[in-house]
Amino acid sequence: MSAQYDEGPELAPQNFPEVAPHQPNDSPHYGYQQPYPTPKPEGYTAGSTYAGTAPTTSPYTAAASPFSQHATTDHDLSTKKSRGVICGCSLLVFILSCIIALLSAAVIGLAAGTGVEANRANDATNKLAALSASVSSAAATKTSTAAAPTGTSFNDIDRGCSNDPDGVSGTGYTSFSLLGKVKFTVYCNRDAPGNSFMSLFAADLDTCVDACSSYSMYTPRFFGNNKNTTCGGVSFIPLWTDKGVAETGGAPGNCYLKPAPQTFAGLTVPQIGTECHAAILTG
Template sequence: MSNSDSRTKYAYTTIMNAQENNAHQAPEVIGQDYPEAVVPHQQHLQQQHYQQYQQHQQYQQYQQYPSKPEDAQHPPPPGSGPYSAYSGSQLDPTSPRPQNATIGGPAQAPSDGGKKKKGAICGCSTLVFVLCVIIALLSAAVIGLAAGTGVEASRANTADERVAQLSSSLAAATATATGDAPSASSTSFARLDRNCSADPSAVTGTTYDAFSLFGNWSFTIQCNKDAKGGPLIALFAPDFDTCMDHCASYNQYIPNLFGSNDTNTTCGGISFIPLWTPKAEALKGSAPGNCYLKPTQTGDLDTPNIGTECHAAVLNT
């Protein structure tokens, strides 16, 4: 036997004797995890097993706090890991380990704060967004209706004002026309008969020159008289002067149509009744006009007997 083997055997024998002595002299039982004095190759095997045990404990702690939700919901099937003499599974020292897990600490759940909520529009839920749109549409409709009502009311007020103005103008025009036309009971027609009805003596014998475009015709006025003969034509004239103009016009144009030898082609005088100037009054008296053209006059004129004023004018020859 060599010297090295002798020394090894001697050391082993010494250690075993020391352990036996300690076992008899110790006051209490020493735990199994207390380190033993072993030979170098046994000590190396114990250290290797202890490291594997520590790695297994760390792996179990990591398994209690999964870093991903899917790891917690779907644990690895039994038997998928390597076998270990300590817990039925083995974690090889060279096996890869997750670097983001903290041993012994709780695992952090993934945050979904950055994810956009489903069914959201402009940061609001779909129901809130739809209600906002409906309220906006109703508000716009109410504003449009109010504006349209205001415009129509303004137009109606303007139309009412125009109707009132037209009514006032019509009333004024009617009053003016009524004032110009004499009433049936009036005995004063100064504006129509050259004041013959009011002052016949002052007007009788005066002359009137007809409108120059009808020719050089003049007439002598006879108040409260009626020209002789039947009428050549009955007309409406606004006043005594216009009635004499009608007679002059007749003399200007009729002879050219029928010849100058016909006695009915010459208007020799007129009879004017101021009461019948308004057609309503003429209708009441069954009169076809207020101006009557008469043939040539000879001798004295007749005195009227019609129940109202009648004035005559004779053509000067």
């Protein structure tokens, strides 16, 4: 610019940015290239034009701040960590913990179930033992009672032989009218000899004698009159009237029909460990 215009405006101080000449191909601008002074390279003086290569990068547009880099790095690390972490532990640890928990629950459940079943088994065993003891005790009491009857135990079923054998021995009994009214003589504590025609359970001595009379009435109709079709007497064992006791002793009945003839002299003393009474045909 020329200095001949004294009254003109003063020149702008040199420390402001220079006005860039207009380039036809440049976009319009308003004189200032930057709002702040651009640092000058070494060797630059005011009023001169530096022909060197202008810096291509502004210090104000330098690489991102290390603080922003640090923030990004922390975020990335946090994201990476969160991908393999569940409930504050790694995925592998979490899976193993779940497996251990399931196995522990299964073991506890099995132990509890086993304990319950063991208690039930013990209770059942105890109840069975108590029941067995009760049955054994009852059986022992029954057997003991049967093995040693009192004098009046069978008095009602043996015509009084249990209480008064001497008074009853030699007395007579006539069988049921529809069975022939056959006469028999009773002998207490005697056993009629010979093999039995048959055995049966009779309610008492009288019924046993009636069975003997019935045998003699009906058997000859099929086999004729002979020694095998005539009942000559009976042996009656009161103890075996109880079928349970009879079964224990292997007895198929308490009344045994014997062949004829039978006599008082032929009667024997019982050797069976319990009472036995006889009645023989007399007419």
